[in-house]
Amino acid sequence: xxxxxxxxxxxxxxxxxxxxxxxxxxxxxxxxxxxxxxxxxxxxxxxxxxxxxxxxxxxxxxxxxxxxxxxxxxxxxxxxxxxxxxxxxxxxxxxxxxxxxxxxxxxxxxxxxxxxxxxxxxxxxxxxxxxxxxxxxxxxxxxxxxxxxxxxxxxxxxxxxxxxxxxxxxxxxxxxxxxxxxxxxxxxxxxxxxxxxxxxxxxxxxxxxxxxxxxxxxxxxxxxxxxxxx
Numbered sequence: 001x002x003x004x005x006x007x008x009x010x011x012x013x014x015x016x017x018x019x020x021x022x023x024x025x026x027x028x029x030x031x032x033x034x035x036x037x038x039x040x041x042x043x044x045x046x047x048x049x050x051x052x053x054x055x056x057x058x059x060x061x062x063x064x065x066x067x068x069x070x071x072x073x074x075x076x077x078x079x080x081x082x083x084x085x086x087x088x089x090x091x092x093x094x095x096x097x098x099x100x101x102x103x104x105x106x107x108x109x110x111x112x113x114x115x116x117x118x119x120x121x122x123x124x125x126x127x128x129x130x131x132x133x134x135x136x137x138x139x140x141x142x143x144x145x146x147x148x149x150x151x152x153x154x155x156x157x158x159x160x161x162x163x164x165x166x167x168x169x170x171x172x173x174x175x176x177x178x179x180x181x182x183x184x185x186x187x188x189x190x191x192x193x194x195x196x197x198x199x200x201x202x203x204x205x206x207x208x209x210x211x212x213x214x215x216x217x218x219x220x221x222x223x224x225x226x227x228x229x230x
Contacts, residue, residue, distance in 0.1 A: 001128045003213055004029035007074045011057060011115055012083035014041040016184050017134065017202050021081055022050055024206035028213070030078070033070060057084065057111035067118030077122035079130040081209055084111045089149045101148040108152040109159065116163055129172030130212050133160060134205070137178045137228070157224065164222030173221035175212050179205065179228060200227050 008025050012018055013034035022032045022045060031049045035057070036042045042052035055066045070077055086107045088100040116131060123129035135153050142150045157176050164174040183199035208227045212220060 001214055002029060003078075003128070003210070006030040006078040006126075006128060006213075007033065007070070007076050008079040008081060009033045009035060009070070009077065009115070009119060010081045010083060011035040011055075011111065012085060013045060013052075014038060015083055015085060016182050017083050017205055019045060020202045020206040021083065021209050024203075024210050025081075026050060028210050031074070033074075035066075057114050058106055060114050060117075063114040063118045067122075070119075071122050076126060077119050078126040078128050079213065080115055080119050080123060080132070082112050082115055082131065082133045084108070085134070087149055089147070090145050092144045093147055096148055101151070104148050104152040105155070108149075109155045112156050112159055116159070120163075120166070124167055124170045124172045127171050128213050129167070129170065129217075131160070131163060131172075131174045132209055132212050133157075133176055134227070135176050135178045135224070137180050137226075139178070161222055167217070167221055171217050173212070173215075173217040173223075175220050176224040177205070177208055177212075177227040178224060198228060200229055204229060 008030045010018060010022055010032055013022060014036045022034055025032050026049050033051045033053050034042055034045045035053050035055050037054060037056060039054050046052050056062050084107055088104055123131060133156060135157055138146055139150055139153060160174045160176050167174060179200040180198040183196050183201045205227055
């Protein structure tokens with residue numbers, strides 16, 4: 001299945017994984033709508049087939065309006081790569097600040113809910129419709145210090161399973177990719193002697209994301225897959 005002429009939305013586009021994922025999608029033939037909140041950072045990503053869009057994904061009405069505008073302008077939406085993230089934690093069950101959980105829930109769950117609701121129908125109608133999120137292998141062994149973060153990540157994964165169920169009569173697929181942590185070129189440059197064992201290079205993650213558009217939907221819909229190196 002080809003991404004040529006496809007329209008793919010990348011949210012959290014200015015984060016560590018955003019630029020390499022966008023580059024890889026464009027190389028595969030897609031037009032990418034790069035979504036974020038900072039206009040200057042988004043404009044730095046703009047290109048012939050990269051369209052920056054400032055959207056507050058915590059605002060349901062604004063996100064719905066963005067979805068309608070996108071469909072009106074492009075006539076199709078073939079994918080959503082949701083890279084909005086963030087981490088807060090490091091304290092115990094009792095000591096942790098509940099405000100941190102609310103922040104994590106907003107960033108990891110609510111933004112996903114709003115984006116997938118706004119783009120659901122055109123993605124479901126696409127012959128290569130895909131929704132992809134990045135989650136964490138830490139869900140296999142939750143710790144007290146990561147309780148809030150992992151609760152939010154688990155919520156995001158549950159939402160993706162429900163989304164996959166909604167796609168079951170279509171050619172679309174909802175996919176979760178799990179990593180330990182991301183490895184950027186800057187991290188490697190800053191610590192050339194560090195091993196970064198188990199970290200996923202952002203270029204590798206970008207390749208795995210694009211791979212999801214090439215696999216048959218029936219084989220990957222509802223799947224949780226490793227994006228670990230090696």
